[in-house]
Amino acid sequence: MTAFEDLMVFQRDTQALTEIAGRLGWDQETMMPEGAGPQRAEELAAIEKMLHARRIDPKVGAWLDEIEAGKLDDVSAAQIREIKRAQTRAQKVPVELSSAIARATSVAQGKWADARAKDDFAAFRPVLKEIVSLRREEAAAIAGDGDLYDALLDDYEPGASGQDIQTMFDAMRPRLVSLRDATLGASHQPEKLVGTYPAKKQMNLSKKLTDKFGYDLTYGRIDKAVHPFSSGSGLDVRITTRTNEQDPFNCFYSTIHEVGHACYEQNVDRSYLLTPIGRGASMGVHESQSRIYENQLGRSRAFTDWLYRQMENKFDHGCAGDADAFYGTVNRLEKGYIRTEADEVQYNLHVMLRFDLERRLISGQLDVADLEEAWNALFEADFGYRIDRSSNGVLQDVHWAVGLFGYFPTYSLGNVYAGCLHDALRADLPDLDANLARGNATYATAWLKEKVQQHGALFAPQEVIETATGKQVSVEPLLSYLEAKFSEIYRL
Structure with missing residues (x-):
């Protein structure tokens, strides 16, 4: 040999x-x-x-x-x-x-x-x-x-630096804050979901969603956990979700999000199995898959039309006036504390808060003894209202408990990468919405498998996205997509 x-x-x-x-x-x-x-x-x-x-x-x-x-x-x-x-x-x-x-x-x-x-x-x-x-x-x-923080960040996003992330956030924050304020202050507000949605029925529909997005349960399974996550690679890739009987979207979109991660791992070229490149290229690229599955595909007008019909059939009461109203309900902005439940507009603002705090923790500028006070002060400054309890603030995420310092900014990198991929995907797939309206998300996810997922860690993170799209990575596609989508929903 x-x-x-x-x-x-x-x-x-x-x-x-x-x-x-x-x-x-x-x-x-x-x-x-x-x-x-x-x-x-x-x-x-x-x-x-x-x-x-x-x-x-x-x-x-x-x-x-x-x-x-x-x-x-x-x-x-x-x-x-x-x-x-x-x-x-x-x-x-x-x-x-x-x-x-x-x-x-x-x-x-x-x-x-x-x-x-x-x-x-x-x-x-x-x-x-x-x-x-x-x-x-x-x-x-x-x-x-x-830099200490860069050393940890490199474990999740090779080649990135804290300064790179800060520059990205500086470009995103003003437009996100402006869009948030405009939508929350708009005269037209989508309906809020009401009613009770039994957990067992939520899980049944979640399993149907895994199939619609191409997750192969022959090599996986879906369970419940406090904090949804995906685990494994190759022939054994598992996901978890959670249920709240007053908020079925939490279950459905947590499931779709984790399916994005799981499909990435399931779809890596099998010849790479149990090798160093037989996994995702980085956590940022991983998040690009989970976020595009969850948001650009799963929260699209076309796919929510299919989901509306499913919920009307599955549950004993209506979930919105009609499919148009339901689309607004799915994408509704409202004040909230929890990152994983945040809408597309406010999600990255939650990540920015965590990035700032963990960077200060690792540099030694912030002591753990002062962390909760710092979290609460920064949240109030960014969101305009006060944290009511620790589980809605500093204790809501498991990441720091398991030592994942440098991980949080990859969520926003994933959103930026997803914005770039979504532009390219729509250019290549003119019948995308027609397929999504039939519940056929695999029309899009097959494109992602070919362009991104099959390659595993063959390429460096940004190279993956730039090869798939033919363009340099930029925040512009994501921000333009958000501004167009929510201006329409909120009639701005």
């Missing part, structure tokens, strides 16, 4: 162990017995220690030294790029630190869920302080003389 072949055999086992760790995480959030948390933390720490050892194994370096880069094809070169990237990062982080982060974040998930249920940030504060400290230590090991 050649050095490349030996390396890929070794890497296959590394990727398999990574998938096992992911499955343990899925189980922890869905089915694990309540008292199993401490043991699960040790299990995940042990696997992380093993993974870390494999990433820095001297054999990997020896194989890499033997491989002649100039003789590799594009796929093999991408595999080597990702292996080197993981190796370089792992070599900078002590194994005990890596294991400690895995252990602490596993324990923290249960403590966060309990604190959130009790609206008690004080109970969670010591745990979060430990996680911030560990992640700052990790960032310092990776960054050297560089």
Whole structure:
């Protein structure tokens, strides 16, 4: 066997162990017995220690030294790029630190869920302080003389920087705030959804939605969790959603969002299975799939026409006056605290708040002891009203509990990427709305599979989007789409 072949055999086992760790995480959030948390933390720490050892194994370096880069094809070169990237990062982080982060974040998930249920940030504060400290230590090991936050951000969006994100947000914020104020102050306001929608019926329709968007349940499943998420890759990709009997849209659009993530992983070229490029290119590109599934497709006038008919048949009472009114109801703007429930206009404003706070936490400019006060002050300044309880504020997201610092801005990057993809998709698919109105979202998702998903991590993140669209990444398509859509709905 050649050095490349030996390396890929070794890497296959590394990727398999990574998938096992992911499955343990899925189980922890869905089915694990309540008292199993401490043991699960040790299990995940042990696997992380093993993974870390494999990433820095001297054999990997020896194989890499033997491989002649100039003789590799594009796929093999991408595999080597990702292996080197993981190796370089792992070599900078002590194994005990890596294991400690895995252990602490596993324990923290249960403590966060309990604190959130009790609206008690004080109970969670010591745990979060430990996680911030560990992640700052990790960032310092990776960054050297560089920026700590950039070191963490690079784990989710290779090549991006905090300054890049800040520049993007500076371009987006004025137009988003202006559009929000215009819609909330408009004389025409869409109806609010009323009534009770039984959870079992919501889940039945959610399963139908997974099929309409191309999620293959032969290789997946849908469960319920406190915070919806997608987990896995290749032949085992699972999603979760949640139900609220007064708000079925929460269930339906959480499901469609997670299906976007899951379809990306299911549709990666099968020849890349259990290899470094057999997954999404970045979290920003991942979010582009979940957001375009959820918003540009799932909240479109055409698809909501189909969803309106489904809800009229599924539930015992009407959900809006007619399909036009229902479209407005689905896309209705209103004041709210929760990022995952936010409309398209206000969603990125929620992300900007988190980006500002976590960047300050990692830089040391903000202490965890002052985090809730800082969150509440920034929210009031950005949204104009006060947080009423911790679960609607600093405790609403699981991300910091599991150590995902640098992850939040990828949500907005995903929205920007989705805006670019949506422009190109509509140009290529003139019959898009006719298909969506019949509930046929796979007409669009097949385009996304061909242009984005099948490639996995073969290309760098921005290269994925620019290759798919033929244009440079820009915030303009997203902002223009939002301004046109909501001006029509609100008759501005």
